[in-house]
Amino acid sequence: MKIAIVGATGAVGQQMLQCLEERNFDCDLKLLASARSKGKVFSYRGKDVVVEELNEHSFDDVDYALGATENDLTKKWMPWAQKNNVIVVDNSSAFRLDPDVPLVIPEINPEDIAKNHGLIANPNCATIIALVALNGLNKRYKIKRIICSTYQAVSGAGVKGIKDLENQSKDPSIPSQAFQYQIAYNLIPQIGSFDDLGISKEEWKMQNEGRKIWHNDDLLVNCTCVRVPIYRSHSESITIECEEEVDVKEAQEIVAKTEGCVLKDDPKNGIYPMPLDTTNQDLVYVGRIRKDISDLTGHSLIVFCCGDQIRKGAATNAVQILEKLVK
Amino acid sequence: MKIAIVGATGAVGQQMLQCLEERNFDCDLKLLASARSKGKVFSYRGKDVVVEELNEHSFDDVDYALGATENDLTKKWMPWAQKNNVIVVDNSSAFRLDPDVPLVIPEINPEDIAKNHGLIANPNCATIIALVALNGLNKRYKIKRIICSTYQAVSGAGVKGIKDLENQSKDPSIPSQAFQYQIAYNLIPQIGSFDDLGISKEEWKMQNEGRKIWHNDDLLVNCTCVRVPIYRSHSESITIECEEEVDVKEAQEIVAKTEGCVLKDDPKNGIYPMPLDTTNQDLVYVGRIRKDISDLTGHSLIVFCCGDQIRKGAATNAVQILEKLVK
Structure with missing residues (x-):
């Protein structure tokens, strides 16, 4: 072969x-x-x-x-x-x-x-990481809407992105090759080009690809993609609104059993997903699971997840x- | 005096x-x-x-x-x-x-x-930056709910936080003084201690303080606070749900006229708020204003804002x- x-x-x-x-x-x-x-x-x-x-x-x-x-x-x-x-x-x-x-x-x-x-x-890297993190929850609660803000590593922009962060971490005046602006000690709320709605290509992917992967044409996604000065592993702060009422304890158990996920959720003891920890391995870490206190119906949940976007992504x-x- | x-x-x-x-x-x-x-x-x-x-x-x-x-x-x-x-x-x-x-x-x-x-x-720094950014929009559309993910600079943890990032940017093995984990080339989804709901002290502030400042006891806030390897200026990715239907063009005009704000919103030309640009000045930069395509009622808007949290914050x-x- x-x-x-x-x-x-x-x-x-x-x-x-x-x-x-x-x-x-x-x-x-x-x-x-x-x-x-x-x-x-x-x-x-x-x-x-x-x-x-x-x-x-x-x-x-x-x-x-x-x-x-x-x-x-x-x-x-x-x-x-x-x-x-x-x-x-x-x-x-x-x-x-x-x-x-x-x-x-x-x-x-x-x-x-x-x-x-x-x-x-x-699929797109940020989409893979989010959907692996959410897949068990989607089966149980049927996710209708995802609100996601990303923290995306420079290696998502390839070898030049890594070089930019290396160079500028030592000397911020060295011009970027991969990015429009300095990335060290800064962030850039743009990944990909923008359409007339002000939405970037990267921001469309989670909805378009998520619908296809989950076979759910009604899935709604609000996504803000941001490049951060981290070498590797994307992080995502996600709120989901579901058809069913959610339960935090049950959600944690579901994530712990979801294929491809590791539950890292004991924040009082400093246990939560971080990009350094997910770098150079294949699993998606999920934690900070909690009720969304801003949705009084009890159908919304907040999660934070990290995954190596060059590996699993x-x-x-x-x-x-x-x-x-x-x- | x-x-x-x-x-x-x-x-x-x-x-x-x-x-x-x-x-x-x-x-x-x-x-x-x-x-x-x-x-x-x-x-x-x-x-x-x-x-x-x-x-x-x-x-x-x-x-x-x-x-x-x-x-x-x-x-x-x-x-x-x-x-x-x-x-x-x-x-x-x-x-x-x-x-x-x-x-x-x-x-x-x-x-x-x-x-x-x-x-x-x-008020709390992240709360000041968000509320200044949103104040004009709140007057016009009456904000019911805020969904916020933050990108908070190390100087929010004082001089030791700055030192940690300086040290670790050169040598990541130097232990943190201000943070529980390495912050250079990493992020930490914890600011302040957690309660039994899994919500940190910092994450409660925007709702509790926002209600008091806006005199709106019904304001609902979902907040995820994350420390990122940036020296100065907090950034916030925010979705607002409003009583009134929103209009992007009008929202941009409102932000441009809001006291304390600068509209930075021409993403196709690379114009959006970035923390490097808001560092060491007193205004809040607001951009990436767009309709939230995941709310079919048309009452939700997405914004991205940055402000110097030691100055205006x-x-x-x-x-x-x-x-x-x-x-």
């Missing part, structure tokens, strides 16, 4: 390589990237793999591909993969809302994988889909 | 001194602090002022005092001030909810100053109250 990582030298591509290695995934690996990275060598399961330049013929001998390139480039190489009947798990947002393309979080809607026509989309989720595909 | 700053060497006390100086406030100044700071010298309007140790007799020759000490200490010295009929503007939370003590944001409820019995309380607000008192 031959598996290609397309965009193998970027932050997500590199994490895909590491996830496959950790899981000791039995395959021949092909690493594809731009001409600039051609010839770079990475190790996979004890063997050297040389990065090849992505071109029309890259997929001739490939069975499955993990996509980790930007939308424009993804749209360019996808026909090359499809011509060769390669089954692709793609991390870009280019095809996520296409009705012919399943959008999958394996803990939530693994059954959708079987509906694929050669392409499965990996991107690479790990894609590899989990691949594992299910291969099975 | 003799004015004392109690707690003159702390972050807020020092800012009070600077605010008085900037406004060229005509008075004799007395700087009071603990024994540790006795003898330190600061300049005020060209004259040296020597820090004195706070004791029972400190207020014998004082007309007005600005309080910038923690609750416990404030409760100790307040009777000494009152015995001498000193009028105090106090920044601690010790007396804020006392029905005999006006709680004042001069742009919002200056008329409450006249109701004082020798003590006026300065504490020292400046207290000095503005003092100015009105003296008039």
Whole structure:
């Protein structure tokens, strides 16, 4: 079995390589990237793999591909993969809302994988983290509305975002490469471009993708996405309004049993999710669970969650889909 | 006229001194602090002022005092001030909810100053910033409910908080003095201690103090307070639900005219509030104003605001109250 990582030298591509290695995934690996990275060598399961330049013929001998390139480039190489009947798990947002393309979080809607026509989309990172955190609660209480404010790490903007924070933490006058403004000791309430409603692309994703993943076209999401000076792991402050009345104790028990979640909820003893703690592992930490005292109907709950957006928010989720595909 | 700053060497006390100086406030100044700071010298309007140790007799020759000490200490010295009929503007939370003590944001409820019995309380920093941002909108649309997630700067935890971020930005292994965990490249979803509902002291303040300042006992607030690795200026992601239907264009015009606010709302051109921009000035920047698409009634609006929590969130607000008192 031959598996290609397309965009193998970027932050997500590199994490895909590491996830496959950790899981000791039995395959021949092909690493594809731009001409600039051609010839770079990475190790996979004890063997050297040389990065090849992505071109029309890259997929001739490939069975499955993990996509980790930007939308424009993804749209360019996808026909090359499809011509060769390669089954692709793609991390870009280019095809996520296409009705012919399943959008999958394996803990939530693994059954959708079987509906694929050669392409499965990996959801947005902040969406994966929120939906994993909320999935058990959604089953029990039926979530109608999500109000979310994010605290998103710089590595969400790739290797350049990490470099900006490194540089500016030492010298704030060093100009940003990945961001419009200084990010060290600052925050930027913009991720992606804005539409005429004043909503950013990133802010639309949780509603649009959440509806598709949960098969609930009535889901309503109010989202504010903010970049913060943290290297890795996104955090989210979330209020949910539900059809059923909520119970805090029960909600904590549900989260503790939800696949992919760890309950970290003993605030009096300093136990709550923090991005440092969720960095470089695959689970979503959930805590600060409490009744929303501003909703007198008792149908609203507040939670705080953190997850590694390069792992579970991107690479790990894609590899989990691949594992299910291969099975 | 003799004015004392109690707690003159702390972050807020020092800012009070600077605010008085900037406004060229005509008075004799007395700087009071603990024994540790006795003898330190600061300049005020060209004259040296020597820090004195706070004791029972400190207020014998004082007309007005600005309080910038923690609750416990404030409760100790307040009777000494009152015995001498000193009028105090106090920044601690010790007396804020006392029905005999006006709680004042001069742009919002200056008329409450006249109701004082020798003590006026300065509200919580995050509350001041939010209420200044929302005051015009509240007048027009009558806010029923606020859902707020904060991004609070380390200087809110005083000089030690600043030091922690400085140290850990260079070497994350240096232990925190002000915080329970590493704050550089991390966030901590705890400000103050928690009650049995899982709500922190800081998270209660916006509802309790907001009701008093706006004279609206029905105001409902859902608040999540988070410490972020930013030196100065708190940011807040806020959704408001109103009695009236909201209009984005009108809301922007209202904010632009609201006293104490600056409208920074042209996100397509990268114009939105950021904490770096609001640092070391007295206005609250408001932007990202948009309809809450998750409330189909059209009564909800989203805003993002930033303000310098040591200035407008504490020292400046207290000095503005003092100015009105003296008039």
